[in-house]
Each structure stands twice: as C-alpha cells, then as structure tokens.
Amino acid sequence: MAARDNVHVLVTGGSGFLGRAIVAALLDQHPKWQISVLDRTTPDGKTLPRLAHFCEVDIISPGSVNRAFEQCTPDVVVHTAGMVPSRHSRYSKREEDWELVKSINCDGTRNVLDATLTSGCMNFVYTSSCTVATDDLDHDYYYMDETMPIGFASLHYGKSKGLAEQYVLDPQHAEKGLNACALRPCTILGPGDTAVISVIHELIAKGETTFIVGDGDNVYDFMYLSNAVDAHLLAVENLLTTKTAAGQAFFISNQEPIYFWDLFAYIWAQFGHVPTRRTRIPTGVAYFAALVAEAYTWLSGVTPTLHTGSVKDGVRTQFSNNDKARSILGYVPRVGLAEGVRLACEDYKTYLAAQADSLAVPDKAKG
Template structure:
C-alpha cells in the first residue's frame, strides 16, 4: 500500500513550513510535497519528498504542478497577508493583488485538486473573515457568526475563498473539505506582529494607550496553530467528521490588547515609565492627519484610521467546535509563546 501523500501549498512560508516540519516529524512514513513560488529553506527542502515551484495565481502553472501527482490530501496554506502599511489599505490596486492571490489562487488550487482526483482538502482561512469588519466588536464569536461584513482586503479575500472551498457545489462533487480560522499568530521568525510591536520602542510610541485600554484580543502561538492543522489533516484522512465545516482556533486566552504590547516590550527590557490614554476621537483625528501627511510624503504611516479603530476593538473566539470535532487544545500558553517568540530576537 502506497504511503499517504499530502501536498502542502505555501510550504515555504511562516505557517506552511511549520506545518510541513510537524508532518515530517509526526508521520515519517508519509510522502510530503511542497508547492510554493519560493524555494523552502534547506531544513525543509532536504526532508520533503519533493518540491514543486508554481504560481498559484496562474491556472496553467498549478495544473502543470498536478500533472504527475495525485495527493491523498491537499493542505492549502499559500496566500498573502497584507502587513504594516497595507493592513488597512483601501487602494484598489492592492485589493486586486490580495484577491488574485487569496481568492483566485485558492480557486486554481482547488480546481487542480479536483482534476487530479483528490477529494480531501484543508484550507487555512482566518478569523479576519469576521473581524475585518472594523465597525463592530466580536465577543466570543463562533462559527454561527455571519460572514460578509469584512471590508479590509485580507478578511474579505479569505472569506470569499473559504466560501468557495466549502460550497455545496464542491461537496456534491465528492469533495471533503474543512477550513481553519486562526487568530493572529506569533512565533519565532514572525515578521508581522512581534517586529511591528517592537518598532514602537524606537519610535517612542510605547507611552500611549488609545481608548480606555480594556479591549480584549485573541493571539495564538504558532505551535498551537500547527497542532490544529495537523489534527484537521488527520481527521480528514480518517473519519472526515470535520468535512464541510470551519473552525475558529486560538490560544483560548484572550488578553488585554495594550497589556499584550507591554509584555512584549518587557521581553526586550523596555518598560514605559508612564502610560497616557488618548481618547478615541483624538486618535482618529491624528489618524486622518497622518494619512494626509504620508499621502504627500510617501513615508510609511505609523497610525491611520484603520489602526485606530482596530486598537480599541474587542474580538476573541469560542473554540468549542475545534475542541469537540478535532480534539484541539492549545499546548503552549500565550505568555510562554511570547517569551519563545522574543528570545530569538527581531526578524525583519
């Protein structure tokens, strides 16, 4: 009997390569293929069965990649996460780029998966399918929370892709698919969260709190996100009780947003001598002013209206479905996760 063959798209990225390493460690007898536009690091490339270089935004590139393989399951992790100045962008050119990779790319991968005869698919979605609606707080959101309100590029594109993957049309074709919605992930080598928060030290911006400072946020350590993905893969290859469903995953310990920042700064020996609370209205006006200044100067913005709104919101998720169906439980606490993430230093 041939060994189980899992193809991981985006296996060169932050989360993707961690999933690949975990699969190699936990299932040494499996065949693991990485599909990515970029060559994975040597510690991944030397261990996987094969690497296929392909551009998921190109249907022909993806179809060619699947010509000579028939995986038992496709783990689709490839995508783009707009960071820093692009996180709250309203630029239509940027939206086209994000949509092309996250939505059209997912369609291309899923269509090639079905054409290859594979009927098992795990998709890395995101909690932003809900929370990229900046107009509302989301307390203890779960999978019954409606989609379709996200306005930011990332959450909007991921929501479109998730709905495509989990559509009844594909289920009728025999596809068994599930989607994972991780919250903001931190970990060693993270360039999207820890480094951005660390930058505030040099900018002298650690003394300010926007709003009343009592808003809760979800973060999670990468090992826990990886565990959830492995559990989903194992479920889909056995009982497939996860098929047709989406799952919120987090560290299951929402924290005060501004306290989380302070804890990260403390790992680098920085403790603000004082904290000043800035009313939301004042911060919003500052955000507008900063947008105008950066529009004319071309400099990277420190603050804008989107980041101000995000800094005062509450959003955290209920992981009950992931616990019940996948058996997911976070193994690394958030405080320990921050310590591990920071001890390797800042990666740019």
C-alpha cells in the same frame, strides 16, 4: 480510527511562516507519509531532501498549478499559501492593492482547489482567518463562533479570505465528493515571525510606548505557532478518518484572550523595555490625528505610522469560542500564550542579532 501510513500530503505555501511549521510537524509526526511542498520559494536545505516533491509554482497561474498536480497527486492538500497585507497595507483602500490580494488569496485558492479536484484528490484543508469576520472594523466580537455570518469584511485581507473560504466550502464541491474544512486562526506568533513582533518592537525605538488608545480594556485573541500547526494536523487526520470536519469552518486561538495593550507591554518587557508611564488617549482624539496623518500622506506620499484603521483595530474587542474545534477536531492548545510570546521574542532577538552582524561585516572588512 488511525490514519493509514501510505498518505501523501501536499502543503501549498510550505516555505512560509505557517506552512514550513506544518511541513516540519508532518515530517516528524508522520515519518511514513510523503510530504510535498508547492511554493514560489524553495524550502530550506534541511527540509528539501526530506520531501517527496517540491514544485516551484506561483498559485496565481492556473497552468502552473495544474502542471504541478500532474507531477504530484496527493491524498490531502493543506492550502496555506496566501498574502497577508502588513503595516500600512493592511488598511489600504486602493483598488490596485485589492486586485493584488484578490489575485493571490481568491484566484489562487480557486486555482489550487480546481487542480485538486481535477487530480482526483478529495481532501482539502484551507487556512482561512478569523478576519473573515473581524475585518469589519466597526464592531466588537465577543466570544464569536461559527454561527456568525461572514461576507461583511471591508479590509482586503478578510474580504479575500472570506470569498476564498466560501468557494472552498461550496456545497457543489461536496457533491463531487470533496471533503474540505477551513481553519480560522487569529494572529499567530512564533519563531520565524518577522511581521507582528517587529511592528510592536519598533515602537520602542520610535518612542511610542507611553500611550494607550482608548480605555485599554479591549480584549484580543492571539495564538502560538505550534498550536495552529496542531489544529492543521488534526484537521488532516480527521479528513483521512472520520471526516466529521468536512464542510465545516473552525475558529482557533490560544483560548487565552488578553488585554490588547498588555500584550504590547509584555513583548516590550522581553526586550528589557518598560514604559515610564502609560497615558490614555481618547479614541476620538486618536482618530482625528489619524485623519490628519492620512491627509498628509495623500498630499506628501509619505507613509504614516497612524491610520484610522489602526485606531479602530486598537480599541475594539475580538476573541473567539473554540468549542467546535475542540469537540470535532480534538483541538486543545498545548503551549500557553505567555510562553509562546517569550519564545517568539527570543527568536526575534536572534533575527535582530543576525541582521546586525550582516550589516557589520563590511565595516570589519574595511578594517
């Protein structure tokens, strides 16, 4: 059963890393559909003229969100807007950091969903995260699937996404006629990513590529951007037709679990760097060093490179079973992980070159 042509899709966070890729795919694959974006940031100059609407909105403001939905009533909402704490913030235990993440990921999602229902739109695709399960750092996650209970995440991001997902999939909303599903992607790599690749790339300059924490045999899920986009479009099309995804959560990945430390080495190789040696540091030693670093941070205020959280993250296993997404959504990753990482690194090289050029301009002007 094909989705109809006169469809209006609203993408929140449509100027962000994942959101703008979803918008681009919707515009290209469904040229007869109307695509709108709700974001704090204006879409790029090529995308903006192709949109039905752009609403400049901060989702933490219920009034602003409601006014946006009064101007633009969609048939489907794809809610990608959110905050992903990165670097040292990922492992923060500070209450003020939690309140910030919660205000965007939990309260913001509540605002968007409530406005969706008020507008009369009854189809909602929520970008959740695998961290709803895996941000409980004290466990490994082998071939996890959707039968795994959530609500145990201790890190701000996974905790906030889990609470938001539970609100989206609350049966009370389904009783009102809402067809909602949640996608749980793993870490996404691709063009436009300046977060994941940058952290791994910076280890070259820091001289921190010669060690492996733990025994190095822990396996992780990563995925390429266009595969995550495909899953979202499949979810949209499902809710417009069979609606078999309604009320469901889905883990999505590249379905290619990889040794965590091998991924680092492969990324470094894209930049011409091959470590001269790989020394294994026992987990206990690394954890003690992280405790010392965190104590120094508490005394000095200087941000540490090493955290107890990053040590736990770097030695555990986490990868998912995508059978449910395959059977209900028809999701099959089209771009392999090796090619996806290569493309992400090529894009990051372009980004670095542009940054270098921008810094060189003042010097050229002086000459």
